[in-house]
Each structure stands twice: as C-alpha cells, then as structure tokens.
Amino acid sequence: MRIRRTETAIRPCADTSGVEIELQYLYKSADAMMVPAELAGFALAESLSFEIVDSFWDTHDLELRRGGCSLRIRRQSNLPHPLLTWKGPSEWREDGARQREEVEVPIDHVPADAAEIVETLHRYRLWELVAPPVGRGDELELELEKIGELRNRRSSHLYVQGLHRLELAWDRITYPVGEPEARLEVEAKRQRAARFLGDVHAELLKLYGKKLVPAPHGKAKEMCRRLYPEIFP
DSSP states (O other): OOOEOOGGGGGGSSOOOOOOEEEEEEEEOSSSSOSSSOOOOOOEEEEEEEEEEEEEETTTOHHHHHHHOEEEEEEETTTSSSSEEEEEEEEETTSSSSEEEEEEEOOSHHHHSHHHHHHHHHHHHHHHSSSSGGGGOGGGGOOEEEEEEEEEEEEEEEETTTTEEEEEEEEEEEEESSEEEEOOOOOESSGGGGGHHHHHHHHHHHHHHHGGESSSSSSHHHHHHHOOOOTOO
C-alpha cells in the first residue's frame, strides 16, 4: 500500500487531489486480466483505456533516483497536455504503507533537453524540490538528462460507493530492456476511502490468488534496475 501526498500550494494548473493511497501488485499469469463488476462493496461505474509514455530525467549517476526521488514527463493519450511529475523520497509507515510527496502539473509541451526541463521546473516552482535531495544547486542544471522511457497500456476502472471512489488500473508495461510486466493498482481517490483498502486487498487475493504478488517497488525503480544494474543491483 502506498500513500501519495500532494502539495497543492505549488500546483497552479493541477487539480487538488489531496492524500492518495494506493495498492500495487505484480500480475504473474498469462490469463486474461479480468475486471470485477463489484469490488469490496463498490460498484463498477466507468472504464477507460489509454496509452501512456513516461520519460524519466535524472543525472548521469542517477542521484535523484538513488535519493528515492523521480522526475517524470507523462504523455497520456486521453489528455490534451503532458504532465510533469515530481516524486520525493518515500517513507514506510507502521501499517506497511509507503508515503511520499508528489507534485504534478500539466505543461504545454514536452521539454526537448535539459535546458527546457530546468526552465519548466523553475516556472512551476518545482526546482526547490529537485535540488535539495542531491544537495546541489545551480550545477545540477547542466547535468539533467533523460535516463529511460516506459510505455504502458492502461485500462482504468472507477468504482463507487456513495461518495467514495476507488480506481482499479491494469497496466501492461514495456520496459526499455527485458520482459514486459503486468501490474494491478487500486487507488483511493479520497483519503476517507482508504479505510476500504484492507477489504479490497482481501477480495483481490480471493479473486486472483497466487496470480497477484505485492510489488516490491515502483515502475521507475524497476526500470532503473534493468537499465543500470551497476547502480541498482
């Protein structure tokens, strides 16, 4: 389970989603990815399918990633603008959840090089988040580069129960190297819905059994482990 806390004060163009909590699994089966009509008392209300391309930026030595952070540009086929996303270091909670800062803003185009992405970070006041984890300032501006790209075919399914909302997503991920991967994620759209995730977890295990395995880490770290085994063995 992962908690994502958004800093809305520096998200001038993004919606204010507050605290988000997420379950992540690997799907270890060649069987079709089934979508339940109901999930822990929630009814299926809406389904969407779209393509995602995530480009990750870091220094040559992956200082951001080694600090537990990530800097990402997302192109999503059902959205009109790319999304610039910053994720800070994660913290494990006593209940086994993972908590991290995340800031996401829509931008008008995909930056072509380090100079453009740095200018964009300054424009949206995100540079103050990127520089501290590596303990460096202006010199870091010259060292950012694209370190890898993920492609994902996602089917997203919204479940409702009164005012509560959960999103279940099947991800079919293609990494730059190695075998593709299938993941299942369930996200509470509001903090109050998080109390249902324990029931969701139990029901998913009943539905899929040994086909589901808790994900040991996120997609960005998996990409880095495949591309840079000397840094992430």
